[in-house]
Amino acid sequence: MEHMNVTLKKLKDSFPDSIIDTHSFRGDDTAIVKKEHIVKICEFLRDDDDLLYNFMMDLTAVDYLGREPRFEVVYHFYSLKHNRRVRIKAPVPESNCTIDSIVSLWIGADWFEREVYDLYGIVFKGHPNLKRILLYEGFEGHPLRKDYPVKERQPLIGPKN
Amino acid sequence: MSDLKKTLPTEYMVLNMGPSHPVTHGTVKFLVTLDGETIVDFVVDIGYLHRGFEKMCENSTWEQVFPYTDRLNYVPPMINNVGYALAVEKLLGIDVPERNKYIRVIASELSRISDHLTNVAASGLELGAFTAFLYFVEARELVWDMLESLCGARLTSNYVRIGGLKNDLPEDFKDQTTAVFKRCRELWSDVDKLLTKNRIFIDRVRDVGIMPPDEAIAWGFTGPCLRASGVPYDVRKANPYLVYDRMDFEIPIGEKGDNFDRYLVRMEEIIQSMRIVEQALKEIPSGPINVDMPEYRWQSKDDIYNKIESLIFHFKTVTEGIKPPPGEVYFAVEGTNGELGFYLVSDGRGKPYKCRVRPPCFPLTAAMPRMIKGSLIADVVPTFDMINMIGGECDR
Amino acid sequence: MLAELIETIAKIMFIFGVNMGFFTPILGWVERKQSAVMQDRVGANRADIFGFRVIGLLHILADAIKVLTKEDFVPAGANKFFHTLAPFISLTPALVTFAVIPFGGQYEIFGHKVNLVIADLDIGILFIFAFASLATYGTVLAGWSSNNNWSFLGGMRASAQMLSYEVAMGLSIIGVIMVYSSLKLTEIGAMQAEFFRWGIFLQPVGFILFLTCAIAENKRAPFDIPEAESEIVAGYFTEYSSMKFVMFWMGEFLEIVTISGIITTLFFGAWHIPFVSNEMLLSIFGFAGPDGANILTMLINIATFFVKIIFFIWLQMTIRWTLPRFRYDQIMKLGWKILLPLALINIFITGLVLLVK
Numbered sequence: 018m019e020h021m022n023v024t025l026k027k028l029k030d031s032f033p034d035s036i037i038d039t040h041s042f043r044g045d046d047t048a049i050v051k052k053e054h055i056v057k058i059c060e061f062l063r064d065d066d067d068l069l070y071n072f073m074m075d076l077t078a079v080d081y082l083g084r085e086p087r088f089e090v091v092y093h094f095y096s097l098k099h100n101r102r103v104r105i106k107a108p109v110p111e112s113n114c115t116i117d118s119i120v121s122l123w124i125g126a127d128w129f130e131r132e133v134y135d136l137y138g139i140v141f142k143g144h145p146n147l148k149r150i151l152l153y154e155g156f157e158g159h160p161l162r163k164d165y166p167v168k169e170r171q172p173l174i175g176p177k178n
Numbered sequence: 179m180s181d182l183k184k185t186l187p188t189e190y191m192v193l194n195m196g197p198s199h200p201v202t203h204g205t206v207k208f209l210v211t212l213d214g215e216t217i218v219d220f221v222v223d224i225g226y227l228h229r230g231f232e233k234m235c236e237n238s239t240w241e242q243v244f245p246y247t248d249r250l251n252y253v254p255p256m257i258n259n260v261g262y263a264l265a266v267e268k269l270l271g272i273d274v275p276e277r278n279k280y281i282r283v284i285a286s287e288l289s290r291i292s293d294h295l296t297n298v299a300a301s302g303l304e305l306g307a308f309t310a311f312l313y314f315v316e317a318r319e320l321v322w323d324m325l326e327s328l329c330g331a332r333l334t335s336n337y338v339r340i341g342g343l344k345n346d347l348p349e350d351f352k353d354q355t356t357a358v359f360k361r362c363r364e365l366w367s368d369v370d371k372l373l374t375k376n377r378i379f380i381d382r383v384r385d386v387g388i389m390p391p392d393e394a395i396a397w398g399f400t401g402p403c404l405r406a407s408g409v410p411y412d413v414r415k416a417n418p419y420l421v422y423d424r425m426d427f428e429i430p431i432g433e434k435g436d437n438f439d440r441y442l443v444r445m446e447e448i449i450q451s452m453r454i455v456e457q458a459l460k461e462i463p464s465g466p467i468n469v470d471m472p473e474y475r476w477q478s479k480d481d482i483y484n485k486i487e488s489l490i491f492h493f494k495t496v497t498e499g500i501k502p503p504p505g506e507v508y509f510a511v512e513g514t515n516g517e518l519g520f521y522l523v524s525d526g527r528g529k530p531y532k533c534r535v536r537p538p539c540f541p542l543t544a545a546m547p548r549m550i551k552g553s554l555i556a557d558v559v560p561t562f563d564m565i566n567m568i569g570g571e572c573d574r
Numbered sequence: 575m576l577a578e579l580i581e582t583i584a585k586i587m588f589i590f591g592v593n594m595g596f597f598t599p600i601l602g603w604v605e606r607k608q609s610a611v612m613q614d615r616v617g618a619n620r621a622d623i624f625g626f627r628v629i630g631l632l633h634i635l636a637d638a639i640k641v642l643t644k645e646d647f648v649p650a651g652a653n654k655f656f657h658t659l660a661p662f663i664s665l666t667p668a669l670v671t672f673a674v675i676p677f678g679g680q681y682e683i684f685g686h687k688v689n690l691v692i693a694d695l696d697i698g699i700l701f702i703f704a705f706a707s708l709a710t711y712g713t714v715l716a717g718w719s720s721n722n723n724w725s726f727l728g729g730m731r732a733s734a735q736m737l738s739y740e741v742a743m744g745l746s747i748i749g750v751i752m753v754y755s756s757l758k759l760t761e762i763g764a765m766q767a768e769f770f771r772w773g774i775f776l777q778p779v780g781f782i783l784f785l786t787c788a789i790a791e792n793k794r795a796p797f798d799i800p801e802a803e804s805e806i807v808a809g810y811f812t813e814y815s816s817m818k819f820v821m822f823w824m825g826e827f828l829e830i831v832t833i834s835g836i837i838t839t840l841f842f843g844a845w846h847i848p849f850v851s852n853e854m855l856l857s858i859f860g861f862a863g864p865d866g867a868n869i870l871t872m873l874i875n876i877a878t879f880f881v882k883i884i885f886f887i888w889l890q891m892t893i894r895w896t897l898p899r900f901r902y903d904q905i906m907k908l909g910w911k912i913l914l915p916l917a918l919i920n921i922f923i924t925g926l927v928l929l930v931k
Contacts, residue, residue, distance in 0.1 A: 125398030
């Protein structure tokens with residue numbers, strides 16, 4: 018586990034103000050960071066020679082209803098060179114449900130961010146084309162939020178002409 | 179020339195390809211803007227097969243998620259089963275018996291073979307090579323017969339359990355494998371002859387849909403499409419799970435990252451997967467297939483009916499679900515299209531708090547416009563086939 | 575005069591009957607069964623009458639009933655007149671071209687000279703090209719009049735492809751015309767009595783060029799981009815249903831037969847059997863008297879001709895079920911940059927050889 022913590026240590030040293038917490042549950046290195054600095058941190062992860070997390074593997078969010086801040090945007094990165102994985106989590110409060118987009122760093126984040134916007138309603142600032150992706154335009158609400166009822170029905174809509 | 183353009187104005191033609199179009203198997207829509215036959219703009223519209231996978235999982239017990247995973251990438255459902263089971267086991271912190279690991283490898287690789295066969299066959303079909311399609315469909319049927327004898331179902335297998343398996347290998351499985359693989363290799367070499375050196379096929383797929391390695395990484399490519407671009411990343415080699423570290427197999431790498439390389443990589447992976455299955459069948463130890471932890475894996479029906487402890491455990495796990503400790507894990511397996519990751523969050527109760535799938539073909543589909551803009555409309559066909567977008571997995 | 579009229583009517587009835595009554599329906603069955611054999615399948619075999627299935631032949635009947643009872647649909651916004659006209663324009667040329675293809679030689683029967691060709695034109699080959707070009711209008715009209723983007727794309731592709739390949743096809747034949755110094759198909763056929771005077775030996779390059787161009791003209795795989803179902807749904811006949819759809823289909827099958835007929839006439843010794851001259855046949859059938867011998871020889875010649883046609887139909891079907899589809903630009907490149915120069919070089923070399931001789 019010694020080498021695993023290189024990432025977290027380096028992150029802590031470089032961004033002492035931005036890292037809220039770190040842990041390594043079941044060997045998954047996790048850093049909880051402030052959402053204001055997410056782009057800076059991601060860029061550092063990608064470009065620093067000791068880290069080189071060049072794959073943006075996954076981007077999703079979790080809704081912790083009843084907790085403050087309510088949402089967490091979760092990023093999974095993978096470094097091909099060092100064969101390491103890291104998870105970055107950025108809490109997003111419901112009152113200010115936005116976070117900076119990382120499309121400028123990984124173009125592949127485009128659709129992932131659209132999906133999170135679609136299902137959780139988290140707005141990614143600076144995203145080139147933030148529209149619903151899995152659901153249709155005109156869908157009301159964001160179904161993966163915990164307060165969206167399982168059996169909620171949506172009105173039928175006709176084709177738009 | 180300028181006068182001609184003034185007097186004969188041309189305009190772009192907008193085509194709605196899909197959601198029900200021969201090439202968009204798996205319901206996806208392309209909004210194609212054409213200048214003659216050349217693609218000027220290309221917008222991919224997905225979501226036609228969105229079933230709310232995550233929402234369903236959040237309202238099922240941990241065990242009940244398995245049938246849903248079958249319906250992600252429905253051609254190799256075993257890999258989804260295995261991936262989810264391994265993720266939950268990582269969350270629980272348990273390890274499964276040796277024999278179980280081997281059987282899971284065999285099931286995964288058989289599934290991978292069936293998926294690659296389907297993919298190559300469908301690509302051939304859509305390029306007009308109908309004969310190659312049916313050869314590989316025959317091979318796939320044989321592989322599915324094997325999976326059926328293993329778990330009782332061809333497509334929606336629902337075979338793997340947390341900490342165990344539904345049942346052990348059938349007795350004649352080894353002989354069946356020998357016979358099936360012999361025929362599969364014959365069919366493989368037939369298709370190889372029909373396509374790999376076929377001038378028309380090569381012309382259709384060579385230099386089409388090129389993706390350079392650095393861009394492929396930026397787009398989040400994994401799996402055969404990434405390896406075709408020349409990046410040797412395979413989860414089975416990078417983070418070996420189960421017993422892949424004991425298996426002797428190669429990772430084929432492409433040179434240019436075009437559709438022909440993707441085709442070659444898939445063809446070679448079929449052979450490599452057969453090798454893995456044969457090795458695993460040779461080395462498989464005897465022993466139990468389930469963990470001896472009644473709080474996670476049900477015990478045998480005999481025990482449940484005859485022992486009060488087993489009955490109580492069974493009652494608890496069925497009604498309330500197993501209870502992993504609070505926490506979160508991410509576990510990736512090598513799916514047929516790339517890294518199939520499961521991100522699970524537990525709050526200590528019997529249902530997943532969050533069950534996220536990292537769908538491998540999602541970023542591949544996102545990169546379609548990048549690969550296709552500027553080429554001809556006919557190039558949509560091989561490119562879309564080779565990224566192997568599966569609606570069930572992409573839209574979840 | 576009356577005898578000639580009867581002869582012509584008989585010949586028309588014969589060719590029409592063979593084409594429409596035999597080849598067109600049977601080819602639908604052949605296509606299914608041959609592809610099935612090639613692909614390890616059984617093929618269509620379910621249609622039955624009182625339990626008799628007759629190796630799937632009854633599907634011809636079932637298909638006929640199906641298409642005749644289907645709704646004949648004209649899409650909204652389509653030009654109804656041209657939409658209806660297009661399939662007729664597609665079908666007719668394929669039928670008419672067979673008029674100039676000889677299916678036998680000339681025979682003296684009961685003092686009457688029988689020439690086994692419906693119209694023995696001096697410009698037989700040109701007639702074929704003239705009518706083959708007309709078929710282009712059918713596809714273009716079908717594509718344009720359907721008011722559908724897919725049809726339109728298919729129609730544009732079809733017109734571009736057929737126009738390009740007509741050029742190469744025309745030039746690939748010129749070598750044959752030079753060698754036999756005739757445009758009359760009966761004469762060309764008659765001159766191939768000797769086995770080593772067959773067109774395939776005198777014009778091998780011309781044969782390959784012509785076969786390629788002819789398949790492209792007929793828009794069958796690997797040249798089926800106008801109807802490439804995985805790209806543009808069904809191309810120019812996307813919006814056709816019922817009998818009109820079948821007419822395109824019949825046109826395609828008839829063209830297969832016609833192409834096989836032209837290839838047989840120009841390159842494969844027409845109605846002649848290799849190493850067996852008609853004189854030998856006549857002497858073998860001497861027992862039947864002069865008229866009887868002539869009739870028997872004629873029948874043998876007709877049979878030979880149709881056996882050769884069937885062989886080329888088989889060849890075209892095999893090609894169709896083996897090769898994948900070209901791309902639009904590749905087809906154009908093949909037509910203009912490879913086949914056309916090759917045809918020109920072929921003409922040049924043929925001319926040189928003839929000059930040296």
